[in-house]
Amino acid sequence: MPVPLFDTRTPLEPLRGAIDAKIREVVDGSRFILGPEVGAFEREFAAYVGARHAIGVANGTDAITLALRAMGVGPGDEVVVPSFTFYASAEAIPLTGARPVFCDVDPDTFCVTADSVRAALTPSTKAVIVVHLFGNVAPVAEIEALGVPVLEDAAQAAGSNGTAGRPGALGTAATFSFFPSKNLGAFGDGGAVTTRDDGIAERVRMLRFHGSRDKQTFELVGHNSRLDELQAAILRVQLPHLDGWAAGRRQAAAHYEAAGLGELVDLPHALGAPAWHLYVVRHERADELAAALKAAGVGHKAYYRVPTHAQPAMREYAPADGLPGTQVAARTHLAIPMSPVLSRGQAAEVAAVVRDAGLGRPH
């Protein structure tokens, strides 16, 4: 039986009636931009993550750009960011006028460490972007202890839990993406910034709306980057289910462990209680593993085979030293099926295909 890489449809099936009714309500109300649904979602999402403020924006990339600007990042500044992440984590930095400085990750967790960040700090460092990659919870407090403000890129970590709280409430500010395949996914683009800082929240609110508070006076050169009212309404129906879906993702990881997958590939080392957005394993022969999975109809993907610092647009920012952990992660990683509804049987099937591939021990 084929096993898909992810399944966004099945978890939403029981909610279809409620979502349809909400969409009708918004259409009937004719308030499509920054109406009551966006306001209510912002309050509910802030309460969920444990932050004072949530501000809905158009997508997760804008969320990073606006949050950095609101934190005072601009021309002449440096922002430390991991290279092993989705390109947008770094792309947002030059858009503020600042310079990305790439740091390494621990390939066992796919996250930055205090040591990897420390190695990238300079007197020009204005902020560090810590990515909770694949849903794992990066060590924000250890990095803040270095004396730099942390912006959490929590695009992949809605529903995860750390020992000190949820992603979204761990650093100076945090950003989320509600891209449809994310743990909390809209039916289009969407994003949010969360923060406990009243000043940052106020500036993000202005920046998403042309730098204005009232559409009369324009105090900043801003953006048009608002969370859509329909998307907010859809997200509100889903939010109460996020913890249950996160538990399903952790259960799926437990199914893989019980099926003996850890003897065949390197499993991701969990930090906190991750709501695995992607379940990413490692093997030196990852491309052969991908071929075996493909032949068996098992979904898989190498997301970041070329890390961000090696992308053409980032060439001028590429570090002289080659980021060894990043190279290992980039060369050996492979995402295998993960969803809130991945069953014990499906996990066993994936493990059997990996075993039959006969690639030997991971290292």
Ligand SMILES: Cc1ncc(COP(=O)(O)O)c(C=O)c1O
């Ligand atoms: C780690 C990370 N950062 C940022 C983004 C950007 O989010 P969006 O696609 O909503 O702009 C994504 C996802 O796409 C992501 O995975």
